[in-house]
Amino acid sequence: MPTPSKCRLLPRPVQLLLILAGAAAMAGAEELAEQLPITRPGCPDKCGNLSIPFPFGLMPGCFREGFQVICDHSVDPPRAFLADTDNNRMTVTDSDASAASDAAAYLGFNTSYFPVELVDMSADMSQARAYGPITSGCSTNSTQYRFQTQAMTLGVTQGPFAVSQTLNVVVGVGWRVDVAMDGSSTLACSTGTGRELAARNGSCAGQGCCEAALPPEPVYGSVQPGLVVPNENALWRSSPCSYAMVVEKSRYVFSTPDLYGDTLLMESFPVVLDFAIVGNASCPAKGQRPPPDYACASSNSYCVNATVGLSGYALSYVCKCSEYYEGNPYIANGCRDIDECKFPDLYYCSSKGICKNRPGGYDCPCKPGMRGDGKLGQCVEKFPIVAKAIVGIIGGISIIVVISFLVLLRKERRKTRELYEKNGGPTLERAKKY
Numbered sequence: 305m306p307t308p309s310k311c312r313l314l315p316r317p318v319q320l321l322l323i324l325a326g327a328a329a330m331a332g333a334e335e336l337a338e339q340l341p342i343t344r345p346g347c348p349d350k351c352g353n354l355s356i357p358f359p360f361g362l363m364p365g366c367f368r369e370g371f372q373v374i375c376d377h378s379v380d381p382p383r384a385f386l387a388d389t390d391n392n393r394m395t396v397t398d399s400d401a402s403a404a405s406d407a408a409a410y411l412g413f414n415t416s417y418f419p420v421e422l423v424d425m426s427a428d429m430s431q432a433r434a435y436g437p438i439t440s441g442c443s444t445n446s447t448q449y450r451f452q453t454q455a456m457t458l459g460v461t462q463g464p465f466a467v468s469q470t471l472n473v474v475v476g477v478g479w480r481v482d483v484a485m486d487g488s489s490t491l492a493c494s495t496g497t498g499r500e501l502a503a504r505n506g507s508c509a510g511q512g513c514c515e516a517a518l519p520p521e522p523v524y525g526s527v528q529p530g531l532v533v534p535n536e537n538a539l540w541r542s543s544p545c546s547y548a549m550v551v552e553k554s555r556y557v558f559s560t561p562d563l564y565g566d567t568l569l570m571e572s573f574p575v576v577l578d579f580a581i582v583g584n585a586s587c588p589a590k591g592q593r594p595p596p597d598y599a600c601a602s603s604n605s606y607c608v609n610a611t612v613g614l615s616g617y618a619l620s621y622v623c624k625c626s627e628y629y630e631g632n633p634y635i636a637n638g639c640r641d642i643d644e645c646k647f648p649d650l651y652y653c654s655s656k657g658i659c660k661n662r663p664g665g666y667d668c669p670c671k672p673g674m675r676g677d678g679k680l681g682q683c684v685e686k687f688p689i690v691a692k693a694i695v696g697i698i699g700g701i702s703i704i705v706v707i708s709f710l711v712l713l714r715k716e717r718r719k720t721r722e723l724y725e726k727n728g729g730p731t732l733e734r735a736k737k738y
């Protein structure tokens with residue numbers, strides 16, 4: 305009988321640190337942001353190491369409705385949670401069952417609720433990461449299982465958060481388990497028939513690990529990975545546990561030891577959440593005056609109509625920084641110019657050009673003596689070699705012609721002189737003097 309703690313999946317501080325270290329992608333852009341504000345004036349912008357950009361915020365007046373964050377300072381490092389637990393929560397259900405599925409968990413054995421824990425937030429992308437739901441089934445003997453089912457519920461009817469359907473996947477790990485989403489019986493994927501030798505590190509193609517897209521629409525805003533396990537687990541001593549989890553694409557890398565014991569149980573994985581400005585809100589039409597609570601507060605930002613959560617709740621929008629700007633479109637002057645010249649991989653400028661940043665873009669004029677467009681890699685010499693050669697040849701010919709002409713002229717002069725003298729020219733000249 306495994307100890308209950310083996311099947312406990314709640315994030316722990318140590319795991320949090322590990323994942324924060326790995327989750328630096330979203331924070332990449334924030335390095336630049338260090339000096340510039342990401343919150344409203346006078347508002348704290350950090351929970352431990354975690355940046356809290358507006359519309360998220362910790363204190364009254366510092367967040368937009370629905371975006372309050374609670375920072376738990378009682379642990380080190382501090383942890384951040386979504387405060388609105390009526391709309392956003394993790395539901396964790398423990399159950400013992402001999403049935404071949406975790407459906408028994410639905411009957412509501414020992415259900416508890418937890419706030420959604422944040423991993424990071426990006427205002428510019430209108431996204432956040434949170435620890436996702438992991439459902440586990442661990443054999444206690446060959447026929448008996450202990451299940452823990454986790455469901456992530458976000459904004460049941462009106463957001464502002466929703467699990468991104470495109471950026472996350474559902475992953476199954478274990479022998480002979482099927483994964484189904486959201487309490488449905490529709491198979492998402494299967495982990496195969498239990499031939500141990502077929503499992504390969506890094507491969508989630510159906511041998512000990514499987515992966516599938518999320519269904520397009522969560523049921524009542526709740527995302528719940530589900531397991532269907534075999535009636536009898538012959539491998540229960542060596543491989544007691546199997547898992548189904550919703551996780552950001554590529555974030556979970558299958559490793560064969562995850563099939564044995566409880567190593568995977570030690571980790572939590574992030575899911576990507578989309579957020580939007582909700583409340584019967586859409587982008588103002590062209591020429592229309594924006595409403596007083598219009599969220600796109602920064603200059604050099606723009607508004608995009610969006611859909612977050614249930615399809616019936618269609619009116620919502622997100623704010624973006626204009627092209628060549630980055631930062632926080634949700635606060636005044638939050639979008640700042642990107643120095644494109646610092647990111648030559650993203651903003652091309654030919655090695656024959658000179659990169660020059662300017663607000664809202666960059667220029668790449670060609671180096672002196674060249675013409676064309678360095679952004680298109682089309683810098684060419686103003687006088688290409690052929691032209692130079694032609695000029696050279698013409699010049700050469702001209703010089704030869706001139707010299708020949710001078711030589712000829714001298715010859716001609718001498719001839720004239722000789723003729724002159726022969727014909728008594730000098731005598732005539734003398735006569736003239738008289």
Ligand SMILES: *[C@@H]1O[C@H](CO)[C@@H](O)[C@H](O)[C@H]1NC(C)=O
Pocket residue numbers: 352353380381382
């Ligand atoms: C995160 O915060 C802890 C203390 O809370 C600190 O020791 C650590 O250096 C910080 N890490 C980073 C990457 O800022």
Ligand SMILES: *[C@@H]1O[C@H](CO)[C@@H](O)[C@H](O)[C@H]1NC(C)=O
Pocket residue numbers: 398399400413414
């Ligand atoms: C449910 O809670 C009770 C009392 O705390 C405990 O005795 C029981 O083992 C729990 N059942 C499960 C399936 O966790």
Ligand SMILES: *[C@@H]1O[C@H](CO)[C@@H](O)[C@H](O)[C@H]1NC(C)=O
Pocket residue numbers: 444445446447448
């Ligand atoms: C498995 O455990 C359950 C409850 O602990 C027990 O009722 C059942 O008889 C056990 N089955 C086997 C095959 O040992």
Ligand SMILES: *[C@@H]1O[C@H](CO)[C@@H](O)[C@H](O)[C@H]1NC(C)=O
Pocket residue numbers: 503504505559560561
């Ligand atoms: C997978 O990698 C782990 C270490 O991360 C190693 O212990 C295990 O043997 C590897 N499995 C296979 C099938 O190579």
Ligand SMILES: *[C@@H]1O[C@H](CO)[C@@H](O)[C@H](O)[C@H]1NC(C)=O
Pocket residue numbers: 584
């Ligand atoms: C949503 O807003 C539009 C116009 O701003 C208004 O006509 C409509 O009644 C509103 N709907 C609800 C449900 O508030």
Ligand SMILES: *[C@@H]1O[C@H](CO)[C@@H](O)[C@H](O)[C@H]1NC(C)=O
Pocket residue numbers: 586587588589590607608609
């Ligand atoms: C957003 O949607 C509203 C209402 O449907 C529409 O009036 C407006 O033009 C749209 N704005 C943009 C930028 O698409």
